[in-house]
Amino acid sequence: MAYSDKVIDHYENPRNVGSFDKEEQDVGTGIVGAPECGDVMKLQLKITDAGVIEDARFKTFGCGSAIASSSYVTELVKGRKVEEAYAIKNTQIVEDLNLPPVKIHCSVLAEDAIKAAVSDWRKRKGLDDEDQDKKVG
Amino acid sequence: MSNRIYMDNHATTPMDQRVLDAMLPYFTEKYGNSGSRNHAFGWEAEAGVDQARERIAKLINAKPKEIIFTSGATESDNIALKSVVEFYREKGNHIITATTEHKAILDVCKSLERKGLAEVTYLPVDKQGLIDLDQLRAAITDKTILISIMHANNEIGVIQPIHEIGKIAKEKGVLFHSDATQGVGKVPVDVEAMGIDLMSFSGHKMYGPKGIGGLYVRARNPRVRLSPMIEGGGQERGMRSGTLNVPGIVGLGRACELAGEEMQEESARLLRLRERLRKALMDDLGDTYLNGHPTERLPGNLNISFEFVEGESLLMGLKDIAVSSGSACTSATLEPSYVLKALGVGDELAHTSIRFGLGRFNTEEEVDRVAERVVSEVTRLREMSPLYEMAKEGIDLKSYNWARD
Ligand SMILES: Cc1ncc(COP(=O)(O)O)c(C=O)c1O
Numbered sequence: 358m359a360y361s362d363k364v365i366d367h368y369e370n371p372r373n374v375g376s377f378d379k380e381e382q383d384v385g386t387g388i389v390g391a392p393e394c395g396d397v398m399k400l401q402l403k404i405t406d407a408g409v410i411e412d413a414r415f416k417t418f419g420c421g422s423a424i425a426s427s428s429y430v431t432e433l434v435k436g437r438k439v440e441e442a443y444a445i446k447n448t449q450i451v452e453d454l455n456l457p458p459v460k461i462h463c464s465v466l467a468e469d470a471i472k473a474a475v476s477d478w479r480k481r482k483g484l485d486d487e488d489q490d491k492k493v494g
Numbered sequence: 495m496s497n498r499i500y501m502d503n504h505a506t507t508p509m510d511q512r513v514l515d516a517m518l519p520y521f522t523e524k525y526g527n528s529g530s531r532n533h534a535f536g537w538e539a540e541a542g543v544d545q546a547r548e549r550i551a552k553l554i555n556a557k558p559k560e561i562i563f564t565s566g567a568t569e570s571d572n573i574a575l576k577s578v579v580e581f582y583r584e585k586g587n588h589i590i591t592a593t594t595e596h597k598a599i600l601d602v603c604k605s606l607e608r609k610g611l612a613e614v615t616y617l618p619v620d621k622q623g624l625i626d627l628d629q630l631r632a633a634i635t636d637k638t639i640l641i642s643i644m645h646a647n648n649e650i651g652v653i654q655p656i657h658e659i660g661k662i663a664k665e666k667g668v669l670f671h672s673d674a675t676q677g678v679g680k681v682p683v684d685v686e687a688m689g690i691d692l693m694s695f696s697g698h699k700m701y702g703p704k705g706i707g708g709l710y711v712r713a714r715n716p717r718v719r720l721s722p723m724i725e726g727g728g729q730e731r732g733m734r735s736g737t738l739n740v741p742g743i744v745g746l747g748r749a750c751e752l753a754g755e756e757m758q759e760e761s762a763r764l765l766r767l768r769e770r771l772r773k774a775l776m777d778d779l780g781d782t783y784l785n786g787h788p789t790e791r792l793p794g795n796l797n798i799s800f801e802f803v804e805g806e807s808l809l810m811g812l813k814d815i816a817v818s819s820g821s822a823c824t825s826a827t828l829e830p831s832y833v834l835k836a837l838g839v840g841d842e843l844a845h846t847s848i849r850f851g852l853g854r855f856n857t858e859e860e861v862d863r864v865a866e867r868v869v870s871e872v873t874r875l876r877e878m879s880p881l882y883e884m885a886k887e888g889i890d891l892k893s894y895n896w897a898r899d
Pocket of ligand 1: 675
């Protein structure tokens with residue numbers, strides 16, 4: 358299977374690889390997937406009190422498309438409000454990275470990672486997760 | 495392009511130039527139909543086929559007339575199983591095979607079961623990929639007509655105890671088929687000494703052409719009978735009709751001849767290269783696991799799991815190097831390798847496995863380049879792997895509560 362140029366670029370030059378201290382108040386951490394399924398994504402967001410994503414880091418165990426999807430997502434969310442980031446749909450990742458149908462699950466995982474990271478941040482802040490879904494929904 | 499390295503010789507092998515040279519006259523000069531008995535064009539082609547049959551027979555210690563030409567090992571496996579089931583149906587309907595067989599055996603078995611034509615026992619394998627001979631013995635019933643156990647496995651290169659299986663089959667009066675596609679031409683295979691009654695092999699796995707293969711069918715002690723699957727002109731003693739693929743057959747013959755002449759030296763060379771690669775990879779990188787038996791395996795096969803690094807992502811990083819992975823992402827089913835699963839390798843490690851298939855045209859320099867590239871990519875990808883980070887922090891990945899969907 359041939360990879361799109363964008364996937365290759367993100368795989369070869371992944372953006373924002375690394376970790377924040379997950380105990381920091383302003384950091385939300387999302388870990389999604391499982392090793393026996395062949396993909397695990399860890400996405401961390403650093404979020405200001407005003408609810409803006411200042412910075413992001415990822416680490417991914419998975420195929421090239423999974424790595425590219427998570428790298429791409431770190432770029433996509435930076436500078437956005439949490440609500441906007443929470444609303445990102447996997448279809449956008451599929452389109453932007455030109456993922457073939459067998460790799461759609463990578464984009465789903467990346468979407469899940471954003472949601473998990475935001476939820477973690479909200480929990481730390483003592484905010485209710487349900488409000489979030491209402492706002493978005 | 496010239497910088498590419500091909501190290502996937504279990505998938506297919508490049509054709510040896512000497513094989514091509516032997517084949518070429520049979521396309522444009524000696525193009526007769528080997529079945530044409532009434533003119534020189536036919537005789538020439540027939541002579542080429544006869545010589546090939548002799549060369550193949552010599553390599554596996556068979557008689558020339560015991561070789562049936564097919565389109566490849568898939569067809570040979572299909573014929574062996576389906577024809578035996580049909581011909582011996584009054585004697586019984588039970589087949590014994592193993593869980594690590596190639597799909598060309600497993601899928602035929604499943605379809606025979608589905609159609610109610612056979613009952614199949616799938617023997618498990620141990621952690622190193624070998625079947626248990628006592629379990630084999632115990633599985634044989636008075637309905638058993640065929641044992642089909644492969645010689646060398648295509649993923650892990652593990653070689654089953656064929657001599658012993660042949661002995662058990664003889665003792666019990668059961669036919670023994672072996673899919674020896676990966677072993678013929680690489681290591682000694684002797685149908686007499688091994689007690690093999692039917693055996694599949696393929697040209698493109700031994701530096702011959704694609705689309706040609708063979709089935710060895712024992713003629714005496716016992717004489718194996720088959721019901722034909724492909725009927726028509728009655729070629730191959732009625733067992734497989736169709737005008738013979740003369741250039742392909744000539745190529746297969748020449749490939750067998752070369753393999754026989756060079757086997758001793760070549761298998762020693764490959765073993766040395768394989769061990770060089772294994773040491774370079776496993777000594778330099780921690781958290782690596784060899785899949786399959788350490789010594790009962792093809793000299794050119796190396797299958798390693800690189801923990802914390804998903805196989806397809808590693809293949810992607812090895813751009814100009816052709817190897818393959820047991821990762822789900824490289825398979826059509828999105829399931830990781832069923833062969834590794836049968837050995838008890840967990841899915842999380844199966845996803846990280848890479849198969850290196852060394853062959854006749856690989857050099858020591860290539861081995862060193864591959865080792866260097868793999869070490870550097872695994873290191874890079876581990877730095878990017880959350881699993882590696884968690885393991886370093888002392889988190890037990892097995893008991894961790896993963897958010898599964
Ligand atoms: C063990 C084994 N059996 C059968 C086959 C099928 O061979 P062919 O491609 O000649 O049909 C292969 C090749 O993938 C193989 O490795």
